[in-house]
Amino acid sequence: MLIREEAGVAPRLLYSIKQNLGSIQKTLTKHMHTGNLGRTLGASVSPSRGLLEAQKHNTSKEKFESGTHRHFEDTLRSQAANPNAIMESMALAKFTEEGIRQQREALAGLLRDRAQHTAQRDTFRATQMDKLGSARGDKSQRLERDEAVHAALLKRKEEMEREELRVELALSEKARRRKLEELHHAALDVHGGIDAFEINMKRLVRGEQGQEGEEVVAPPAGRTPLEHMEQLKSRAAATAKLLEDTAAYMRGVKDARADEVASKREREARRRKMVVEQQAAASSAERKAQMESLLTALQRQSAEEQRLAARLWQVSQEKEVMRENRLLRERQYAERRERDWEETLRREVELHRSMRETYEAEAALEMEAWRAAQQARAEAKAAKHAAFARDVAYQLVSLAERSAEYRSATGNLVPRREWREWLTMFVAGDPQLGPPAPPVGVEAEAAAAEVREACLRVGRALVDDYLACAGDWVRTDGPIGHDELLGQIVGELAILAREPPPQPELPAIETLPLRLAVVGAPFAGKTCVAQELSRRYKLRVLEPEALVAEAMAAAQEYEAATGVPADQVPESAPQADGDAAAAAELQAGSASRPGTASAAAAAGPSAKARLGAQIAAALKAGGDVPDEALVGLVVLGMKESKDWAPPVEVDPKAKGKAAPKPAAPAAGAGSKSAGAPAAPHPDTGRGFVVDGFPRTSAQAVLLERMLTGLDLDSEQALIDAASVIAPPPTSALPQVARPLVSGLDAVVVCGLADPELALKRALGRRLDPQTGRVYHLEFDPPPSNDPGLSARLQEVADASNDAQQIQHRLMSQAELAGPLDDWLRRFSRLRRPVDGSGPLGEVLASAGDIAEGLLRAKAAAASCRSAAEAAHKARASAEQAHEFAELAQAAAESAARELLTAKKAEIQAAALLAGGKNPDPAATEVLKAQAAAKCAEQLKVARGAVADANGHAERAANSAAAAAEAVDRAHKSLGDAEISAHAETEAAAAATEAEKAARGAQEAASKALAAKEAAALAASEAERFAAASDLPADATVNFAPKPDAHADAHAVSVSGEAAAAGDGTASGEAAAPAPEPLARELAASLHEEWKTLETGYLEGLALSFASLAEQHTEAQRHFAGLRGRFTDLLQRPDEKPALVAKFLTAFNAVEADLRGNKEARGELLLRAEELRDALWAMCDKKMEEAEAQRAAVASDTFVPDHCATLAQQFVALAQVEGDRFAAALNFLRSHAHSKWLPLFPPGREPPSLALPDVAAPDLLSGAVPPELKDKIDPKAKTSVPMPSWVASLDQRAAPLALATKLLLALAKTTAASWEPGSEDPKKAKKDAAAKAAAGAKGKGKGGEEEAPEADPRVVEGLNGELLDGCGRELAILEARLQLLAERCLGQMDEMAALASGTVGRLGEWVRERYRSECAAVAALDKVCKAAAAAGQPLPYDLRLQDEFLLLDEGSLLVEEDPALPRPHPREGAPPGGLLSTKQLGALTAAFLSAAPSGYMRLQEAADMLCRLAAEGALPEPWRGASVASMLGALRLYDPLHSTYLDWREFVAHLVVASFPLIARADCAEMADQIDICAEVDKDHDGLLSQEEWSTAELWFQYRAAQPGAPQAEVPEASGEAEAEAGVGSGSESDAGPRSTQRADGEKWPDPDTVSRAGTPPPDDEQYDSPAALKQVLWALFSAPAADGTPRLDYRACLLYMCADRDAFAGIKKAFSVATANISNNARANADQVFRIAYPLGAEPGQELHRSPFSKEDVASVIKAVWESRAAQPAAGAGAVGTGPAGARGATPPQAAAATAGARGASAKNAAGAAAPPASGEASVTAEQLMYSAGGERFVKRMLERYAWKDAFVATRL
DSSP states (O other): OTTTTOTTHHHHHHHHHHHHHHHHHHHHHHHOSSOHHHHHHTOOOOOOHHHHHHTTOOTHHHHHHHHHHHHHHHHHHHHOSSHHHHHHHHHHHHHHHHHHHHHHHHHHHHHHHHHHHHHHHHHHHHHHHHHHHHHHHHHHHHHHHHHHHHHHHHHHHHHHHHHHHHHHHHHHHHHHHHHHHHHHHHHHHHHHHHHHHHHHHHHHHHHHTTOTTSOOOSOOTTOOHHHHHHHHHHHSOOHHHHHHHHHHHHHHHHHHHHHHHHHHHHHHHHHHHHHHHHHHHHHHHHHHHHHHHHHHHHHTOOHHHHHHHHHHHHHHHHHHHHHHHHHHHHHHHHHHHHHHHHHHHHHHHHHHHHHHHHHHHHHHHHHHHHHHHHHHHHHHHHHHHHHHHHHHHHHHHHHHHHHHHHHHHHSSOOOHHHHHHHHHHHHTTOGGGSOOOOOOTHHHHHHHHHHHHHHHHHHHHHHHHHHHTOGGGOOTTOOOOOOHHHHHHHHHHHHHHSOOOOOOOOOOOTTOSEEEEEEESTTSSHHHHHHHHHHHHTOEEEOHHHHHHHHHHHHHHHHHHHSSOGGGSOOOSOOOHHHHHHHHHHHHTTTTOGGGHHHHHHHOOOHHHHHHHHHHHHHHTTOOOOHHHHHHHHHHHHHHGGGOOOOOOOOTTOOSOOOOOOOOTTTOSOOOOSSSOOOOOTTTTOEEEEESOOOSHHHHHHHHHHHHOOOHHHHHHHHHTSOSSSOOOGGGSOOTTSOBOOSSSEEEEEEOOOHHHHHHHHHTEEEOTTTOOEEETTTBOOOTTSTTHHHHOEEOOOGGGOHHHHHHHHHHHHHHHHHHHHHHHTBTTOEEEEETTSOHHHHHHHHHHHHHHHHHHHHHHHHHHHHHHHHHHHHHHHHHHHHHHHHHHHHHHHHHHHHHHHHHHHHHHHHHHHTSSSOOHHHHHHHHHHHHHHHHHHHHHHHHHHHHHHHHHHHHHHHHHHHHHHHHHHHHHHTGGGGSHHHHHHHHHHHHHHHHHHHHHHHHHHHHHHHHHHHHHHHHHHHHHHHOSOOOTTOOOOOOOOOSHHHHHHHHHHHHHHHHHHTTOOTTSOOOOOOOOOOHHHHHHHHHHHHHHHHHHHHHHHHHHHHHHHHHHHHHHHHHHHHHHHHHHHTOOOSHHHHHHHHHHHHHTSOHHHHTSHHHHHHHHHHHHHHHHHHHHHHHHHHHHHHHHHHHHHTOSHHHHHHHHHHHHHHHHHHHHHHHHHHHHHHHHHHHHHHHGGGSOTTOOOGGGGOOOOOOOOOTTOOOOHHHHHHHOTTSTTOOOOOTHHHHHHHHOHHHHHHHHHHHHHHHHHHHHTSTTOSOHHHHHHHHHHHHHHHHHHHHTTOOOOOOOOOHHHHHHHHHHHHHHHHHHHHHHHHHHHHHHHHHHHHHHHHHHHHHHHHHHHHHHHHHHHHHHHHHHHHHHHHHHHHHHHTOOOOEEEEEETTEEEEEEEEESSOOOOOOOOOOOOOOOOSTTOOOHHHHHHHHHHHHHHOTTSEEEHHHHHHHHHHHHHHTSSOGGGGGOOHHHHHHHHGGGOTTOOSEEEHHHHHHHHHHHHOTTTTTOOHHHHHHHHHHHHHHOSSOSSEEOHHHHHHSOOHHHHHHHSTTOOBOOOOSSSOOOOOOOBOOOOOOSTTSOOEEEOTTSOEEEOTTTSOSOOOSOSOTTSOOHHHHHHHHHHHHHEEEOTTSOEEEEHHHHHHHTTOBSSHHHHHHHHHHHHHTOOSTTOEEOHHHHHHHHOTTOSSTTTTTTOOOOOHHHHHHHHHHHHHHTTTSOHHHHHHTTOSGGGSTTOOSOHHHHHHHHHHHOOHHHHHTSSOOOGGGOOOEEHHHHHTSTTTHHHHHHHSGGGBOOOHHHHHHO
8 A cells, every 4th residue: 555655544554653663662661670672672661669569579568567567456455455356356357347248249249140130132233233233334335335436447447548658658758868968978978988098098008107296007018907907906906805804803893892781781680689678688587577476476375365265265166157057947838929920920821820810801802792793794795796696597597498499499509699698688687588577658668678678788889899800700701800090090089189187296205215104004113113113214104194293293284273173274386395494383383482483384284284284173073083184195295205214223222421312303314412423324215114005996996096196097087988890009098907017115924824812912911010011911921920010910901802893804804805805916026925924023033034035136236337437437438438449540641641751752852853954962961851750740740649549449349347346246236226216127127227228338339449449440551651661643542431420420321311211202302291280179179070970880880780680679579479370270179089089988988898808809909099090180280281371471471571671681781880980080081181281382272172061861761862963874874883792782682782883882982082183174274374363463453472382291191191091991981881782682691590490390380299199199099909909997096198198007097906904104214424313312321320410521422423423323424524524513512612512402403403493483483482391281390201301382383284385495416404494296186185205204294274273194104203203303302300200391392392593583483482472572681681691590610611691791781782772763663574484584474473472472571562561571582682882792602502413514614
């Protein structure tokens, strides 16, 4: 660094040397007292008192101290009463003090170690964080410094090169001059030396001769100078001798110095030894004196001293005993404290466990509530989906029926057109797809309108196919396409006419390093993540709630200061930042300065105050915070984050210093403390993090709109508003599906999939009021070694701990998370998910990694930008070097030319001088010398130019290399920038710029190299010319092509010419004037004209297609009616059944004994043949009538009439196309007039701008306009050629052919009239003559000048646009008309094929019917002849029904033989997983033996059920259930999570599954059962004996006894017993009552034919399932009474049987059972509700945690609900759902419910059905209890037993 002469290096080196010397001096002073080392090293040591004392020089001090000590001891002995005790205490005092000191030191060391450990940990963490931050800062600074140094070095290198070049030139010139001067001086020295030598020689000569007055220097005579010199040398001393003498002298000096040093060391050693001996002698003398004094003192001791010694020993013994006693007490105290501590900790643990249990129970209850709510929402969603699925299935069935009917009627597949129409109706949900109900009156008109709308809908659906040439409109030549020119024009007009939406003022926050948002599920750690990111990266936390509070406070302050609400003040122009700050300052100080009201009013409210006023107004109105205001506040906070500075943290280690003041938000620097100034804060404007926002997708969309101006709605609206028939280019429409870039860097999404975890996190928080710390009972439990902590913990008083609030937040998250997540996924690398269910450290680490990645990406982008800047600098340097190289090249070439000119002049002048009459050689030499000097000068210039060119070329190459290096750096940084979309975009742009700059630098370097080579070539030419002696007169300099700007200019000119040629303009010709964009009003008018055109066209097509569809439907209906009528004709009744019945009567009337007679058999055979012939004659007659009818159908004129109507419909379509063509041409003309008219001078408008309007002829009338009559006449001269396909159309669809000809003639005539030269020649000549005359007249009169002619290129552009548009529209019209013609002929062919197919189908039906009827007659003849031949009667009824012969075995014509006896009936095996009565009884017996109390552990019950299934006691499908699946199914019956099962509830649900009739009872029937059981209860104690129970008739008994009673439809293979009951079909003959076959084999009679009375089944062969079921219920619910007799609590049994699939219906039935009230709205008091909750009592389940509600709890719940509903009228409460038909979930039909209610209702019950209990007792209905806030929890926990659960299905899940 010293060599490089860097600034400041020498002072730093000197300061370092000074510091090192100072430290050496301190070391010497401390350790080396003698100073020898200091003197050896050359340092001086100053003497001090400490040094003298350390060397023991001052011995008087020790003597004085020892004397003082002895005097004190003597005085103490003489004056103290007990000097020995004092001496002993004094002697022991130092040990006591030492012990105390050691204890203190140990305690202090422990505390110091702890503090040191904590400080080290904090210091290490802070150091690491500081290192990380400093490393990042150093890295960025280093990069910046390196870039700056690199730039400076490059600049310095350029300057050094320039300076070196200048110095080199100066040095070379200086060297040349020095050399010349040296040569000159040498010459002078030579001349002077020769003279001096001569003089010396002369003197020497004179000296030898002995002349006086002169020195004898000359050699003596006879000797040469060399001999004289040798003589002088011999007289001098020898060199070796001189060196030897010198070495000897130096050795003597060194030896003397060594002796002196040695003697000095010896003297010092002797001095030290003497001092040490003196000190030792003094010490020895002092010790000797002390010993003598001690011996004297010991000799003077007396007997008193010995007594004192004995006393001291006694005292020491006493102290030892006291010490032991003290140690014993301390040990006892320690043990007592240890026991107390353990007891305290035990109580703390118990209290913590109690709190934990309470928290877990509360969390479980809330989780159950959440699951119930989720289930309710899922059920509602499933019901909605089921309804939609039912509708879709119905329409699918209708669609299939339509298809089947069409195929059966026509024998063909459904055509594409009909199928697409039906599909359109299906997608639109058209009810017309199925069979509609017959309309009546006003409904008929509505139905007709709906049918018309459906037809229009079908027509609109077909428009897309027609325009796209798809579906039925497919063309062989491909789609027709659209008019691209028209589409471009319409697209431009749409953009020009569209009023630009107001763009919000975007905040300039792109420079912030981090822009983050944290969203996610509730209690997923969003706030913790936001706070951690803020702390780690010095970010500002934006909390929406805090921002709203600040805004409302600002609004209140402004209103208090001015008296005017902020939202009512009109908004003025946007304030500057300074004005806004002043306004904010005025508002902030309004409370303290009362005089600022006027100033605040003048300044106006701030944006925050306005938003706060809006929010306050919305909240006051009862609404939510508006999203616009909330997003505005967040964006405002983001803006303020640019000037926000984090608060300065106070160093806890700094002592004695005042805390620094907080930094001002706007200053951006740290404030000064009271003690010392603080540096400005370096982290101002680090960014922000938004906590918990946005919450909804709407807020996210609005936030992006305010941050980046993104408005997808307006873009989509622009796409939706695009034209259909002339769509604009795809590039002209916004790409909505593009990857979006957000205004935020990242949105951290904290996910929490488990709602139970969220509930636990919310409910388990506890606050310590002393320390303010928040613990969590499960995830962050309080320490167990802190007594009293658990007792003082309190629940966090926060709204988030409210159970209702938690449920609401979870529900909102479930609804809003999906749309928000979908919106975030549309952005490129914006959504950053984080698993919030993990530990907090992992969550924070993941969020920190995201922020680190963003910072790295932005650093990479910054590196790319710096690389791009470096590349641009390198390019500029290379281009500058290229310019300098070109200058050097020009200088070299100029020097070569000048040299050539000078050389030629020299040769010519020499030739002139030499060739004259008097040649002058001197003049020739002078001329040559001058020419040579000039040539040398030019040659020097050329060489210098070459050197300059070389340097500049090298500099350009270095710059190109630097640019390439910058590109490499940019590409290396691209990988790190991929983490952030912003950074990636910026980095990619910077890398592209760097590559572009590198290419430019490389190009400049190549040009500089070419210039260098050209300069070298010019210099070589100059060398050649300078060395040449003769040159020809025409000699020239041979230069390389000059790489200057001419080539670039040529390339630019060539590209410009190409561009101009592309535009149709010559290179030397001015560009044609382009039309200006239309004004917005004019564009809007034209666009509105086009929209009107397009709407009319599309509506016309839709109406036409609807008419076509309706006509086609009518045709289909016509042929379907034909087929239906023909079918009725074939199936009409005839006389064949009567004839056959008469024959059967006569055939069976023959006596049995006569049947064996041969004549009788022959007679019967003859009668059979006669019957056959008569029946065949009827068949022949029927066939003839059908054939006549078919011939009439074939000769019908429906098809020609329909084809004529069809042609007329297609003429209407052609009319629509013609109108569109005319309107499109008029639109093109209007647009061209508006666009090109301003480019024409007034009065010089071309004829193309004055074209008349185009109008399409009226095609529907069939009239031919006069102007088109000759055009369509092929014989006329002016006829328009028609396409070949028009001729085929004339034969079959003449109206459509005429319409086509008229439209084509109009189109081609219009196109011809739009040609520029298509006007009449006579008219053109006349117009030209008139124009010339007008011009001459104007000139003659001296009038105004004639208007300039229009630019022909403008006219050409206008005509080209019109002709292109007209030609494309003509081609489209012709293609559309051809398509209509093809489709019209195709539909006519389809109609003809349909008619012929229908006629053929009718013939096939006739022939098939005839064959079938004849075959049936033949079969009847065969049966009759067989019976006649066998001599047997016809036992069964024979009927000819249509084409079939029916043999009715149920209708006997003869009596049957008596039946055989049948076996005893047995119970049929139930299907699926249902249990029979036998299996239910076995299961009940097993539960009774295992758990008589009624409760059993879930695990034990699951094991027992699996064992029973394996033993075969359960149905076969139950064997596949594992213990785990069985346990999961049984958990459904444990809503309280007590791990115990009420097995009676489980068995009761199995009974309900096997006998669905039980669940079909309504409230009235259940209440009637109470009355029935009460009647058979003789002692009226509520308990029935077995005999009483058997006599009681239950509802499933009399229902099962009814014939045709609804049976249980069991599930198929899955085992689900959830299918609804259905009625089977049975015989309706008079042989007996109708019955229904059940799936289990039982037959139940029809309830309409059997009376209610009679419990036993009507048929003995049927198994009595109800009686067996009653026995099962007896075993299930009977228990020993007080007297030991088994009794059954019928009310408890009926409560268990109230289980229903609809829990609400089950609870209602339970209320009816408990109150014996037949009403659906029965009211129950607290005791009755308690009985409903615990049918068998609450005592058995109390110890098992199955009875959480006591009677008092239930009473309080009922009272609360009753009081909340007391204000409602009793009538309104009783009117809800009254009657069986209105009962929710009631499955029996209304008639059965009414019958049951009429049978069982008593007058007492009927009178008090809806009335509350008397005397004002609190009572509620089921609805009130379920839908009240106080009773919902009770219902969820205690009344779940009334919701039927399918245990078998649960085992399969």
